Amino acid sequence: MMDNKMIVEGSLQREEGGFSFLGRLPYYRGLGLSMIEDILVSVDGEAIAREAIRFCVRGRTYTLDDMETVYDDRWNFGEQARILALGRELAAGDHAITFAVRMRVSYLPFVPTTKDTKQLALAA
Amino acid sequence: MSSTIKRGVSLYSYQNETFQGKMSLEDCIRTSAALGARGIEVIGEQTFWGWPECGAAKEDIDNWHRLIAKYDCVPVCHDFMLDYKRYKGREMPFDEQVASVRNDIDFGARLGVKFIRALVSIDPAVLVAAAPYAQEKGIKILIEVHAPLHFDHPWIIRHAEAFEKSGSDALGFLPDMGMFLFKFPPVWKEKFLRIGVPKAIADYIEQAYEDRVLSEYVIHNVQEMGGTGPAIAMAETLRHNAAYEPKRMLDYMPRIHNIHGKFYQMDEDYIEPSIPYDEIVKVLKQGNYQGYICSEYEGNRWIEDAFEPDSVEQVRRQQVMLARLLGESVEPTLQTTVAA
Numbered sequence: 001m002m003d004n005k006m007i008v009e010g011s012l013q014r015e016e017g018g019f020s021f022l023g024r025l026p027y028y029r030g031l032g033l034s035m036i037e038d039i040l041v042s043v044d045g046e047a048i049a050r051e052a053i054r055f056c057v058r059g060r061t062y063t064l065d066d067m068e069t070v071y072d073d074r075w076n077f078g079e080q081a082r083i084l085a086l087g088r089e090l091a092a093g094d095h096a097i098t099f100a101v102r103m104r105v106s107y108l109p110f111v112p113t114t115k116d117t118k119q120l121a122l123a124a
Numbered sequence: 125m126s127s128t129i130k131r132g133v134s135l136y137s138y139q140n141e142t143f144q145g146k147m148s149l150e151d152c153i154r155t156s157a158a159l160g161a162r163g164i165e166v167i168g169e170q171t172f173w174g175w176p177e178c179g180a181a182k183e184d185i186d187n188w189h190r191l192i193a194k195y196d197c198v199p200v201c202h203d204f205m206l207d208y209k210r211y212k213g214r215e216m217p218f219d220e221q222v223a224s225v226r227n228d229i230d231f232g233a234r235l236g237v238k239f240i241r242a243l244v245s246i247d248p249a250v251l252v253a254a255a256p257y258a259q260e261k262g263i264k265i266l267i268e269v270h271a272p273l274h275f276d277h278p279w280i281i282r283h284a285e286a287f288e289k290s291g292s293d294a295l296g297f298l299p300d301m302g303m304f305l306f307k308f309p310p311v312w313k314e315k316f317l318r319i320g321v322p323k324a325i326a327d328y329i330e331q332a333y334e335d336r337v338l339s340e341y342v343i344h345n346v347q348e349m350g351g352t353g354p355a356i357a358m359a360e361t362l363r364h365n366a367a368y369e370p371k372r373m374l375d376y377m378p379r380i381h382n383i384h385g386k387f388y389q390m391d392e393d394y395i396e397p398s399i400p401y402d403e404i405v406k407v408l409k410q411g412n413y414q415g416y417i418c419s420e421y422e423g424n425r426w427i428e429d430a431f432e433p434d435s436v437e438q439v440r441r442q443q444v445m446l447a448r449l450l451g452e453s454v455e456p457t458l459q460t461t462v463a464a
Contacts, residue, residue: 001425002143028139029170032177034210068212076173078143106209107245 002026006116007099008080014122018052018086019043023099026114030077031103033062033070037111040100041085054084092124127450128414129405132156132163132200133439134384135171137421140433142170147436150191155436157195159443159456163416164192165201165241165382168231176227185234192236200416201266201298201382203241204228206250218250225254225265233261239382241298242267244279248286255292264381266298274303274368275376287379296379301399302386302422306367308333309388309398311426316358318430325355329362339363370400370407377411388423390441394448405449417446 008022023039025031039055041048055062057075061084075081083099100115133156141147147155149171153164166172172180172188192199206224208216216224225242232240240258242251242265251265258265273280280297287295308330317326325346332342339362346359373380387396408417419442424433436458443456 004429005143028136029167029205032207032210034212035207071210072177074174074177077170078145079173104209106205106207107243
């Protein structure tokens with residue numbers, strides 16, 4: 001749900017040692033960070049390693065491994081988190097960004113993964 | 125004669141707009157109130173950022189009460205989630221689950237609601253253990269009876285037995301009208317056609333639903349017809365939905381205190397083509413139901429891949445339908461635009 005609203009348009013930017021964009025949780029409520037099982041990012045068809053991804057929200061930055069035991073912070077409903085990918089510098093211009101989230105939802109008998117792909121422009 | 129059944133809205137209905145920041149909490153409450161749907165139900169953690177892991181800000185709770193008063197509304201229900209899978213690889217211990225429910229009871233009390241909605245997958249023993257605290261706070265815990273479950277399902281019967289045995293009045297049911305789906309919803313079929321189900325197979329599944337064919341036979345037949353991927357997924361929706369009888373609510377009426385007015389689409393002539401609201405309202409009147417029916421628009425799920433949902437218009441149409449079925453003399457209308 002909200003699949004096509006996961007990546008925030010126009011949010012691609014250069015970061016020190018990588019790039020970032022804004023992402024939203026594809027869900028009708030928020031989730032505690034320990035229930036975010038995985039975040040997958042690829043750019044122009046090439047996957048970013050899990051260790052190179054950072055999740056940044058309200059001034060805090062987490063690795064995906066860290067997030068698994070974070071019980072006192074959340075990704076709120078509709079909240080824009082900055083998803084940082086390290087070790088991959090991008091040239092100016094358009095890039096196909098794919099962003100997928102796998103979440104553990106207590107009442108569901110499966111672990112859903114939701115994915116969005118968008119063309120985002122990086123300014124020169 | 126007008127009925128004692130009251131109209132409300134679950135703010136879940138406006139989620140596509142609130143997710144994108146197109147509607148504020150005030151927009152949601154003002155719109156619902158303008159339609160005469162004065163009962164407001166929330167999914168606490170959708171409406172109040174931070175809940176439960178970071179708590180909810182006092183200013184946000186104050187703002188809620190200010191808006192409820194400003195638009196002369198009534199806080200009805202807080203839908204809580206109980207994340208018993210919070211820890212990877214192990215289920216939350218029993219006592220911690222009970223403590224989590226107590227935490228949501230406190231939150232419900234802060235919001236001024238009389239009911240909190242429990243997910244159907246929660247162990248009845250957890251709710252029974254939390255019931256005395258709910259009683260103390262003047263709150264009832266209502267388990268949502270939602271398709272594929274129904275009032276004759278063993279899991280719901282187990283809840284009912286546990287509730288009776290506890291002797292507590294603080295435990296009850298919140299039926300979701302989606303369990304009374306009597307036709308395959310057109311918006312579901314249209315989505316499956318968009319994602320590649322051959323028309324002949326889609327037509328077959330739609331007819332099989334109306335003919336009440338067992339889901340396993342339908343899935344098998346679709347495989348025989350050469351159906352793959354999306355066609356099997358369409359057939360599998362029959363596993364999770366069946367046309368249960370609204371009158372099955374009658375045996376449980378003393379414990380039914382709030383209702384999710386689930387709908388997938390409201391047509392221009394104010395009809396939900398797949399859920400028999402005329403029959404539902406008749407049964408609720410017969411059972412002397414006096415609580416709210418809260419609109420819960422879920423068609424968004426089925427169209428958002430292709431269209432931007434117009435949740436306000438959909439809720440307006442359902443409220444017109446409900447007002448008519450409840451015998452109200454004034455038709456709900458919206459005088460102002462949403463983001464006034």
